[in-house]
Amino acid sequence: MDVINTEFKRCVVVKTSGRVDGSTAPDLRKALEALTEEGKLNIVFDMSEVNFMASAGWWVLIDTQKKVKPRGELVLANIEKGIRESLNLVGMGSYFTIYEDVVSAVGSF
Numbered sequence: 001m002d003v004i005n006t007e008f009k010r011c012v013v014v015k016t017s018g019r020v021d022g023s024t025a026p027d028l029r030k031a032l033e034a035l036t037e038e039g040k041l042n043i044v045f046d047m048s049e050v051n052f053m054a055s056a057g058w059w060v061l062i063d064t065q066k067k068v069k070p071r072g073e074l075v076l077a078n079i080e081k082g083i084r085e086s087l088n089l090v091g092m093g094s095y096f097t098i099y100e101d102v103v104s105a106v107g108s109f
Contacts, residue, residue: 003031010109011042013102017049020057028057032064032074041072044105048078058092065096073097077105 001024006013012035020028065074075097087093099105
């Protein structure tokens with residue numbers, strides 16, 4: 001799994017593509033842990049090219065959110081409709097701030 005980071009003045013945009021599941025979630029975890037260890041606590045996860053999100057991927061995002069709060073936040077952008085519905089179905093839709101696009105997400109910081 002390729003994880004691409006784009007740094008902005010107040011946040012970092014993290015982007016990946018394809019499936020985030022049990023075999024790829026550890027790569028995402030490593031990328032997000034590296035950012036938090038560097039003190040980068042405002043993170044936008046651009047999901048525009050993610051077509052499947054397994055529970056392993058959600059746990060990575062939840063753990064990251066716990067690490068960055070209350071000094072920062074992990075926000076989500078460009079979530080595919082089906083993935084958003086599954087997030088709401090399990091009651092986690094309110095755990096993350098969700099933006100329709102990356103520009104809005106970056107602008108929130």
